[in-house]
Amino acid sequence: MRALLVVNPAATTTSARVRDVLAHALASDLKLDVAATEYRGHARDLARQAAEGGEIELVVALGGDxxxxxxxxGLLHNGPDPDRLPxxxxVPGGSTNVFARALGLPNDAVEATGALLDALHDQSSRTVGLGLVSGTPGTEDEGVPSRWFTFxxxxxxxxxxxxxxxxxxxxGKRSTHALYMRQVMRQFLAETHRRGGSITLERPDEDPVTGLVLAIVCNTAPWTYLGNRPVYASPEASFDTGLDLLGVSKMSTTSAMRYATQLLRSTPDRGPxxxxxxxVHDLTDFTLHSQAPLPFQVDGDHLGLRTSATFTGVRRALRVIV
Structure with a gap:
């Protein structure tokens, strides 16, 4: 099998030596090409070239989410086609690695490489659903490029x-869980809409849900991890269904503490x-509107301010070795 290993040299939890060892291990079982990313978006460009070239059967991502x-x-630039695309x-190399861990992979890069080689030997794979977010027609965000997201x-x-x-x-700060917790507190203190949100959820043939302070869209569970502790915003979310949404319409000091406690104590059976x-569980098509521009993120990547976003849950979008 011919494969492309896309390496992020800035990956948080791997060194150059470890990455070289992992590449050597993969090359023992694969006809392996290795490419290191050099700029933001480079991994997307490399994967697109692999998908359109027709020779690469597998793309391995060594890095974070x-x-x-x-x-x-990059793989889905021209749309999903699990039977044709690589x-x-x-191989997890970031600070959190939500997608890899949600697939059941070890959070250690060396162990995950061993699991990948075992899966390749056993020809073990699964087809996962993904989320797609696009600009909403008739709004100022209409021309925003569509973006796939994994979790x-x-x-x-x-x-x-x-x-x-x-x-x-x-x-220059390191991405740590302590850093995230500090920014949670600063965002809470700066939040101007916490007692009355500006977000509206619109679904076909359903009454709108208004006044949301935040809207978290999940394609799998857990939503994230704090160290080794999984955090479930939408426990029913799955790669095998549509998208799930968690919305909160009030975030006073008391309610925010209650929801934070519920998240920390969340389980696969109970979230906030x-x-x-x-x-809301298993959504296929819906739109989020905001009366004011709000921060927007996809898979932990901040994309600036948006007033609207249209979501699609796409089942069986991509085949993953696992």
Whole structure:
């Protein structure tokens, strides 16, 4: 099998020596080409070339969730076709690695490489559903390019946290869970809409859900991890169904503490709940509108401010070695 290994040399939890060892291990079983990313979006470009070239059968992403997202968007540039496109494999190298861990892979790059080689030997794979977000027709965001996501997207509060973390990382700070928690507190103190949100959820043939402070769209569960602790925003979310949404319409100090506690104590059977929580399962098509521009993120990548976004849950979008 001919494969392309896309390596992010800035991956948080791997060194150059480890990456070389992993590439050598993969090359023992694959006809392997190796490419290191050099700029933001490079992994997407490499994966697109692999998908359109017709010779690569497998693309392996070595990096964090951002690298995986770019590779997925490159593979699906011309739309999903699991029977024709190269398969995807992931070796986690980031700080959180939500997509890889949600697939059941070890969070250690060396162990994950061993699991990948075993899966290749056993010809083990699965076809996963993905999310697609596009600009909403008739709005100022209409011309925004569509973007695939593997595990989550968000409008409002959580996207604001992601944006703050990115600013800190641009200033040289390491991506740690402590850094995220500090930015959560700063975003809460700066949040101007926490007692009455500006987000509306619109679905075909359903009444709109209004007044949301935040909207988290999940394609799988867990939503994220704090160290080794999984956090479930939408416990029913799955790669085998459509998209799930968690919305919160009030974030006073008391309610915010309650929801934070519920998230920390969340399980595969129970996530955040209460009279100001909206949970919707297995959505195929829906739109989020905001009365004011709000932060927007996809797979932990802050994409600026948006007033509207249209989502599609696409079942059986991509085949993954696992």
């Amino acid at each position: 951002g690298t995986v997202n770019e590779v997925v968007n 398969q995807l494999a992931v 989550c997207a968000g409008l409002g509060f959580d996207a604001g946290v992601v944006g703050r973390v990115e600013q800190q990382r641009d200033q 709940h209460g009279k100001h929580v909206a949970s």
